[in-house]
Structure formats: structure tokens, C-alpha cells
Amino acid sequence: MKKIQMVDLQGQYQQIKETVNSSIEEVLNSSAYINGPLVHEFQADLEKYLGIKHVIPCANGTDALQIAMMGLGLEQGDEVITADFTFAATVEVIALLKLTPVLVDVDIETYNIDIDALKKAITPKTKAIVPVHLFGQVANMDAVMEIAAAHNLFVIEDNAQAIGADYTYKNGTKKKAGTIGNVGTTSFFPSKNLGCYGDGGAIFTNDDDLAHRIRGIVNHGMYTRYYHDVVGVNSRLDSIQAGVLKAKLPHLDTYCNARRIAAQFYNNAFSSNPHIITPKTKSNATKNCGEICSTCDCHVFHQYTLQITNGKRDELHKHLLEKGIPNAIYYPVALHSQKAYTDSRYNESDFPVTNELIKTVISLPMHTELDQEQLTYITKTILDFVN
Numbered sequence: 001m002k003k004i005q006m007v008d009l010q011g012q013y014q015q016i017k018e019t020v021n022s023s024i025e026e027v028l029n030s031s032a033y034i035n036g037p038l039v040h041e042f043q044a045d046l047e048k049y050l051g052i053k054h055v056i057p058c059a060n061g062t063d064a065l066q067i068a069m070m071g072l073g074l075e076q077g078d079e080v081i082t083a084d085f086t087f088a089a090t091v092e093v094i095a096l097l098k099l100t101p102v103l104v105d106v107d108i109e110t111y112n113i114d115i116d117a118l119k120k121a122i123t124p125k126t127k128a129i130v131p132v133h134l135f136g137q138v139a140n141m142d143a144v145m146e147i148a149a150a151h152n153l154f155v156i157e158d159n160a161q162a163i164g165a166d167y168t169y170k171n172g173t174k175k176k177a178g179t180i181g182n183v184g185t186t187s188f189f190p191s192k193n194l195g196c197y198g199d200g201g202a203i204f205t206n207d208d209d210l211a212h213r214i215r216g217i218v219n220h221g222m223y224t225r226y227y228h229d230v231v232g233v234n235s236r237l238d239s240i241q242a243g244v245l246k247a248k249l250p251h252l253d254t255y256c257n258a259r260r261i262a263a264q265f266y267n268n269a270f271s272s273n274p275h276i277i278t279p280k281t282k283s284n285a286t287k288n289c290g291e292i293c294s295t296c297d298c299h300v301f302h303q304y305t306l307q308i309t310n311g312k313r314d315e316l317h318k319h320l321l322e323k324g325i326p327n328a329i330y331y332p333v334a335l336h337s338q339k340a341y342t343d344s345r346y347n348e349s350d351f352p353v354t355n356e357l358i359k360t361v362i363s364l365p366m367h368t369e370l371d372q373e374q375l376t377y378i379t380k381t382i383l384d385f386v387n
């Protein structure tokens with residue numbers, strides 16, 4: 001059996017080596033390392049793939065979130081609501097910009113922002129909501145958009161983990177994750193579903209004015225060379241990374257499908273175990289897909305995350321490592337409990353789901369190169385331990 005990896009970037013590279021290498025060589029031969037033609041070509045390809053008017057590439061997914069918030073003109077003291085159960089980047093940029101982060105609990109089935117908790121957190125100071133499409137499952141965007149419209153709030157989708165996913169509205173229309181709110185952001189960190197070979201990120205919007213502001217902000221606040229109209233940042237996707245991404249984008253749907261096939265294997269293996277809760281896929285708030293469907297594409301399994309309900313999650317984590325099965329706890333600490341983000345306004349009783357998930361979740365190897373032998377070994381090892 002091939003050695004099991006949490007993410008197999010090498011195996012994936014071997015399949016696409018020729019196109020990736022020739023993209024990189026193109027950059028080396030042109031020396032257009034910054035802002036070269038491949039950056040523009042990748043940007044145009046991604047706009048087409050997502051069905052969105054503007055993609056603005058930038059240096060990473062954290063910058064993308066920060067720049068989106070700067071572009072929307074959010075100001076000190078504005079409250080921005082996001083999920084308590086996510087990677088810290090989301091709340092970090094809110095705090096960095098001197099906005100006020102307001103963390104709310106998540107839904108036990110989707111691990112995404114809880115709609116009732118979101119409604120309760122709204123105050124006259126609330127200016128924006130940041131739904132995070134965690135682990136590759138799109139949040140309940142029908143509800144988020146309704147709430148945003150009713151309270152005149154911006155919606156910034158943190159799509160770092162769900163690029164390629166489709167959201168199906170209650171009325172049946174579909175949109176790509178990240179293209180539903182006022183602005184969407186993503187990360188091309190190597191292990192993300194569309195990863196480059198270094199750092200990278202992007203911001204998406206259909207709003208022409210916002211796109212114009214953001215293009216200036218990523219480039220030192222310059223709209224005309226050496227005239228700085230606003231305070232900006234320096235945040236660029238370099239040409240080599242754009243070349244890697246241009247070579248990989250045509251494979252994204254196949255990659256998402258490979259992940260779903262592995263997830264379905266896991267789900268089938270674990271479904272009847274009383275101590276294991278498998279991830280649910282929901283095309284929207286009203287329809288629970290039950291089984292993982294390759295047609296609705298609502299979940300792209302950036303992570304495959306189980307809940308272990310018999311109190312043995314930490315023991316399982318260690319046992320699997322001993323058996324050569326990498327695994328990870330995403331995330332072991334709720335954001336509201338992190339030293340940097342505690343706030344006297346929070347009560348532990350506001351976060352029952354997050355406080356439960358941090359004790360029960362475990363993420364299994366998930367990538368595009370998992371084979372049946374590896375999946376069989378992983379599921380058997382887990383079932384032998386948990387039973």
C-alpha cells in the first residue's frame with residue numbers, strides 16, 4: 001500500500017507535471033515574474049469558471065478577506081459577524097482593521113454559521129456577515145442573503161475551503177460558492193482544493209465599483225501610477241503561481257469529484273456505527289441530500305470531518321497516527337476561547353455546538369489521489385478501534 005498522506009500534493013503533481021512545468025517555464029523564459037500575462041490569463045479563466053464579472057488575484061486568502069473588507073469601506077467600530085468554528089484568518093482580519101468581530105455558534109449538521117444565532121447577534125452597529133463555507137460545504141446562503149437584505153448588511157463569503165462547490169437556491173437556481181454575496185474570497189494555499197505551489201488568493205465580485213476600488217487597494221491604493229488615492233496594501237499573485245493555477249483549474253471539477261468519491265466511501269463505511277457521525281451534505285437549508293451526490297455538488301470536501309461521540313476522539317487521533325494514518329483536529333479551540341479573541345460579551349452558553357465540536361471532530365486523509373486499498377485500510381482501522 002502507498003504511504004497514506006493527509007494531502008497528496010506530490011501524487012497530484014505527477015499527473016499534471018507536463019502542463020505545470022511548461023507554464024512555469026513560460027514564466028522563466030519571459031521573466032515576467034510579477035503581473036505577467038499568465039496572471040491575466042488565469043484571472044480570465046477563473047472569471048469564466050465561476051461565472052463572475054471580476055476576479056482580482058492577490059497574495060493569499062487572508063489578504064483577500066482583509067482587502068474585501070477595506071474595499072467595502074468598513075470602519076472602526078463596525079460589527080462584523082462570523083462563525084466561531086473556523087480558521088482564525090477570518091476573525092483576525094476583522095480585528096486587524098479595528099472592526100468589531102462578533103462570533104456566533106454554528107449548525108451541528110453543516111458546521112456552518114447558525115442562522116438563529118446570526119439573527120440574534122445583529123445590532124444597529126452590524127455592517128457585515130462573513131459566512132465561511134467550512135470544509136467545503138456551502139453555508140445556508142438563502143437565509144444569510146435574506147437577513148443581509150433585511151438589515152442592509154454586506155456579505156463577504158470566505159470561500160477558502162469551497163472553491164468549485166455549487167449552491168442551489170431554494171428556487172432551484174445555482175451559483176458557484178463565493179459568487180453569491182457582495183464579495184467572495186479564496187485561498188490558493190497548496191493544500192486547498194485549488195492550490196498553487198506557494199501562496200496565493202483571490203477576491204471575486206460582480207460589483208464594478210467595488211472591483212475598481214479593490215484593484216487599487218491591492219496595488220498600494222494606486223489608480224493612476226504614483227498617485228495614491230487611498231491607503232492600500234501590496235498583495236499580488238505572482239506569475240509562477242498563476243501559471244500553476246492556470247494549469248490546475250481545468251482539473252478542479254475532476255478533483256472535487258475525486259474527493260466526493262472518497263467521502264462517499266467513508267460515509268458508507270461509517271454510516272451504521274453508533275459512535276460516529278458522518279458529515280451531511282446539504283444543497284441548501286431545505287434539502288438534505290442524504291447521500292453524497294455528484295450532481296448537486298454542494299460539498300467539495302476540503303476536509304472529511306467525523307464526529308466521534310463516545311469520548312474517544314483524542315485516543316483515536318493517537319491510535320491512527322500509530323497505524324500510519326495521518327489525521328487532524330480542525331479545530332481544537334473555539335475562536336471565542338482564543339486569547340486574542342475573547343470578549344466579555346460572550347457567554348459559554350452562546351456556543352453549545354462549537355464547544356461540542358471541538359471535542360468530537362476529527363478530519364481524515366482527504367485528497368484527489370486516495371485509492372481503494374488506502375480507504376479500506378483507513379476505515380477498517382477506525383471501525384476496529386471505535387466498535
Ligand SMILES: *Cc1c(COP(=O)(O)O)cnc(C)c1O
Pocket residue numbers: 060061062063086087089090132158160161186187188189199200201
Ligand atoms: C486557508 C484559509 C484562509 C486563509 O488563507 P491563506 O491563503 O492561508 O491566507 C482563510 N479562511 C479559511 C476558512 C481558510 O481555510
